[in-house]
Amino acid sequence: MEREDVWELGGRTLTSRLFLGTGKLGDESCLPAVCAAAGAEVITVALRRVDLQAPDQGVLAHIPDGMILLPNTSGARTADEAVRLARLARAMGCGHWVKIEIIRDARYLLPDNEATVRATEILAREGFVVLPYMSPDLYAARSLVDAGAAAVMPLGAPIGSNRGLATRELIAILLEEISAVPIIVDAGLGRPSHAAEAMEMGAAACLVNTAIATAEDPVAMARAFALGVAGGRLAYLAGMPAVRQQASASSPLTGFLEGL
Amino acid sequence: MSQPWTPPLLPDAAFEASSQAVDRALSRAFPRLMDVAALLSPEASRRLEDLAAVAAAQTLRHFGRSRLLFTPLYVANFCQNHCRYCGYAAHVAMPRLRLSLEEVAAEGERIAATGLRHLLLLTGEAPQRAGVDYILDCIRLLAPRFPGLALEVFALTEADYARAAQAGATALTLYQETYVPSVYRAMHPAGPKANYRFRLEAPARAAAAGLPSVTLGVLLGFSPWRQDVLALVAHAWHLLERFPGLEVGVSLPRLRPHAGGFAAPYPVADRDFVHAIVALRLALPMAGITLSTREAPRLRDGLVRLAATKLSAGVRTSVGSVAGSEQFAICDTRSVAEMAAMLRQQGLQPVFKDWQPLGEAREQAA
Secondary structure, eight states: OOOOEEEEEEEEEEOOOOEEOOOOOSSSHHHHHHHHHHHHHHHEEGGSSTTTTTTSSGGGGSOOTEEEEEEEOTOSSSSHHHHHHHHHHHHHOOEEEEEEOOOOOOOOOOTTHHHHHHHHHHHHHHEEEEEEOOOOHHHHHHHHHHTTOOOOOEBSSTTOOOOTEEEHHHHHHHHHHHHHHHEEEOOOOOOOHHHHHHHHHOEEEEEOOOOTTTSSHHHHHHHHHHHHHHHHHHHHHOOOOOOSSSSSOSSSSTTTGOOO | OOOOOOOOOGGGGGGGOOOOHHHHHHOOOOOOHHHHHHHHHHHHHHHHHHHHHHHHHHHHHHTEEEEEEEEEEBOOOOOOOTTTTTTSSSSSOOOOOOOHHHHHHHHHHHHHHTOEEEEEEEOOOHHHHHHHHHHHHHOOOTTTOOOEEEEEEEEOOOOHHHHHHHHHHOEEEEOOOSHHHHHHHHHHOOSSGGOHHHHHHHHHHHEEETTTTEEEEEEBBBSOHHHHHHHHHHHHHHHHHHTTOOEEEOOBBBBBOTTTOEEEEESSOHHHHHHHHHHHHHHHHTTEEEOOOOOHHHHHHHHHHHHOOOOEOOOOSBTTTTTTOSOOOOOOOOOHHHHHHHHHHHHHHHOOOOOOOSSSHHHHOO
């Protein structure tokens, strides 16, 4: 019998490998259907969008019960701001998971790895399950692991760019070298095939927002991404054949040796 | 020390561009100055539909389907300036008012009850009647209710912007009106606002003081629009380069009728206005673009699909709720609920809150 492909993150056992975002939807009331189509268990929400005067309204009201809430620190420009936003999220009852997002660049929206390491260190010490969004750099990834990150989340391409795994070679190095925590590819995945590619490479999961939220039919696109992630994962588990530059004949060219 | 920044003011001839130049500009992720000139050219105007398609795709990519709603609150209209185009100018006969802090709080409650969490606080320029201390008092009163609290007041010093940020302000809106010094002088003949450079450098002072967001703009109608729109883009780029983490937004208010009766010497037609807005999106893909109620509902409803990401709603340009004290006549009188319904009808999500301020007082209130 086929064994269920479960994995561990932050003390929880997960079956889904597709995390969702919430930021760019036209209608948040479709979130339950999107989550169901994606089979998602983890969903990220920007604290900047949560109305602290009425937290039960707005985006939180549409997130199905039982999902793991992953508040993110969108808007933070420094480690200190990210830490304070995370504490605020926990104080509001949004749980103790946090996606650290520290961006000091309004043009490319690239994360600041150095500040992210500092915030990770502080928040992990305070008991948060810290999922840091980062530029795929081996040294930074190692520092994040040492700082207590529960996973590392390298970007495939700049946020919202839909360009897929533009950082493929750098993510491959992380997948090769970082084994202590899962690698979750975040940002830039514009098509289900991009997510499949990340999973084929051995990523533990993908986080997708823009491509699903801005699709004509977000529910159908969520399902498409779930299939892409599942297909890529299955291929990874099945053992991907090595890629070669030259052709490899189906009938061995040296087969004549057998008859000698 | 580096030279103070000066806006580029290109002659009309610089805005002549070939169709190929427009194509090249459209293909760039981040256009350069001459690309923006091409995007503003008469040739680009003939290809407005092409520009609009790329602008709509950029807006969708970077902002998704969410659009922020906010409203202005005028707390005082005393003013020492003699801006020729403004209903609050010192020489215009109109009731002069300043809301008491109790009235400010009541207006804040009224607005918060509509669900809005982003507020734009406005005054005229009269330090003796509604100076920095009064503005700071207003900020302290309103900040607990409004996580997004932008100032649209006279240009302040860096120290005063720092005090405003400390009190709970989260953004600055400050329009240069025009980047052309001779036109600026003609339009601002007297009063503190006549100081072109003090105003030009105010957004940088605000950023240096720690305000995380600034919105720049020009008031269309004073002079040929292409030159001013290009200078506005250059100003935004300059700030982004100097303060890479700053959220820089832009707006293009058009002159509207007001109590002073000023007629725009270079009125901007609807088609040119739309052209300017979509060109702004192409030049500044990540910038929030604000569209005020100076514009008609039909135009706003169209531009929100292409480029605009922040819209005012339930607007009064009077001081508080006092009739007869309007700065200018608005064109879109729709309430917050009506604007939200319009957005939903277009498949867009009205967003009432899109900032989480930090600061001890704020965090305690939260």
